[in-house]
Amino acid sequence: MNASVVVEHVDRIQTALRSSEAARSALVASWRRSSSLHRLDPAYRSPPRRLTDSELSVARERIGRLLAAAQASLDRLYLAVGGVGCCVLLADRDGVPVERRGAMADDETFEDWGLWTGTVWSEECEGTNGIGTCLVEQRALTIHRDQHFLSRNTLLSCTTAPIYDHEGQLAAALDVSSCRADQTDGFINLISVAVGDAVRRIEAENFRLCFPAARILIAPTPENSPAALLAVDGDDLVIGATRAARQALGLTPQMMARPMPAADLLGTHAAASKDLAGAERSAVQRALARSEGNVSAAAEALGISRATLHRKLVRLGLQRPN
Numbered sequence: 375m376n377a378s379v380v381v382e383h384v385d386r387i388q389t390a391l392r393s394s395e396a397a398r399s400a401l402v403a404s405w406r407r408s409s410s411l412h413r414l415d416p417a418y419r420s421p422p423r424r425l426t427d428s429e430l431s432v433a434r435e436r437i438g439r440l441l442a443a444a445q446a447s448l449d450r451l452y453l454a455v456g457g458v459g460c461c462v463l464l465a466d467r468d469g470v471p472v473e474r475r476g477a478m479a480d481d482e483t484f485e486d487w488g489l490w491t492g493t494v495w496s497e498e499c500e501g502t503n504g505i506g507t508c509l510v511e512q513r514a515l516t517i518h519r520d521q522h523f524l525s526r527n528t529l530l531s532c533t534t535a536p537i538y539d540h541e542g543q544l545a546a547a548l549d550v551s552s553c554r555a556d557q558t559d560g561f562i563n564l565i566s567v568a569v570g571d572a573v574r575r576i577e578a579e580n581f582r583l584c585f586p587a588a589r590i591l592i593a594p595t596p597e598n599s600p601a602a603l604l605a606v607d608g609d610d611l612v613i614g615a616t617r618a619a620r621q622a623l624g625l626t627p628q629m630m631a632r633p634m635p636a637a638d639l640l641g642t643h644a645a646a647s648k649d650l651a652g653a654e655r656s657a658v659q660r661a662l663a664r665s666e667g668n669v670s671a672a673a674e675a676l677g678i679s680r681a682t683l684h685r686k687l688v689r690l691g692l693q694r695p696n
Contacts, residue, residue, distance in 0.1 A: 380525045384416045387523065400511065401502065401521055407510070408501035408523040416501070419526050422488040423499055425470060430492040434472045440537070440545055441473055443580035448475050451572040455550050455565060461489050463549040465505045469496035471549075487530060489551050500524060504532025508547045512536050514570060516562055519555075531557050533565045535573045540584035541630075542617035548573050574601045577616060581605070585614045594640065595622040609659035610636045635660040658686055 387405050395402040408414045425433065434441060444464055452462045452475035461476035461484050471491045476484055484490060497506030501523025508515055514535035520528045532551045539545040550565050578601065582590055585605035593602040595618070602622050605614030611633035615625055623639060637660070658672070665671035673683040686692075 379528075380417055383520055383525045383528055386520070387416050400515075401517075404497065404502040404507050404510070405523055407497065412498045412501065414501045414523060416523055416525055418524055423494040424488075424490075425492040425494065427492075430470070430472065433466055433468070433470050433492075437466045437472055437546060439583055440539065440576070440580045443583050444473065444548075444576045447572045447575040447579070448473060450575075451475070451548075451550070451568055454568050458552075458561075459554045460550050460552040460565070463489065463491075463505070463551060465495060465509075465547045465549060467509060467544055467546060468494075469499070469506045469509055469547070470494055471505070483553060484551075487527075487553060489530075500527065503527060503530075504534035504551065505547050505549050508534035508536055508549075509544065512544055514566065514573075516566060518557070518562065529553055529555070531562065533562060533569055535566075535569045537573050537576055538617040539577075540581045540614055540616070542615070542620050548576065577601060578603060581614065581616055588613060591636070591640075593619040593622055595619075604636070604639075606636045607633070609656040611659060611663055612636050612639055632666065633659075633663050635663055638664065658683070658690060658692060662692075 387409070390396075390399075390402045391406055391409055393402075396406045409416075441464070448462055448464060455462065456475065456477055459480065461474060461480065463471040464473040465471045471489075471493060474489075474491050476489075488495070494500070495503055495505040497503065497510050500506055502517060503522055504515065504517045507517060516531070516533040518531045522528050522530060530551055530553060532549055534547050534549040536544055537546040537548055548569055550569055581603050588605035588607055591604045591606055592600060593604050593615070595602045599618050599622065601616055601618040603616045604612050604619055607613050612635070613633055615623070615630060619625065620630070661672040661675045662669075665675060669683055669687075670680050673680045678686075
């Protein structure tokens, strides 16, 4: 990149930072974080920081289950975008790509640009960029060429979306990046849709891996979102929910800290058990869940005495400790 282009890019950023655009523009707000909070210089030319092999191994281990859940979706996404000069990166919540898909013919170019496993793409290190800014703002976005803060990154186009874990917490980011100069808005929109679809598949697969013995239900939402999933145990108690389900149903961390009857949450009748003992056990479990473990209240709800409920708890192997 020649000096005049760098100067032009730096001037554009400084002009925006002196204006009131940060209040109206998410991009300029990110530039301001890069400059004021992280003390970065848009003209900075040194290569991005990279983890050592041992540091990368630790990062991969921390995200191991989600990484396993993502493999098929990464392959599918790469098949869709790899033929047009893009690579696929799965980054952890610190902005470090821990898995990658790319054409061998492009490897040298992409590694030079830092589009490689172990490179640190946090906003703190690289300023405004697809992975780092996506993780800070927790939203899907595209940072296209001169929207990047650092001038050395202005030949990149990066489309990224956040990935949430089985507890609804930010866990990773999925990115498709390219160095091509001929990407149109329409093509970028197609990439964005493909990335969003891959994120939903990864989150769903990871959720199923985290609740292997549970039934997985799609929670009713206004948009019938396939990402709004609930995990329900054999007693029809909700024991897990994705971020989309938590948002749609108003589930707080405090509510999720104790199992709750699926029938209460979904406004439907719980699934019938296959046998009488199973039905009785489920009814007792739901009553206890509704009463937050209060045996007297659960007995009253079931229309039986406290002593009778205690006998049932013993017989069903649900005896509460004194």
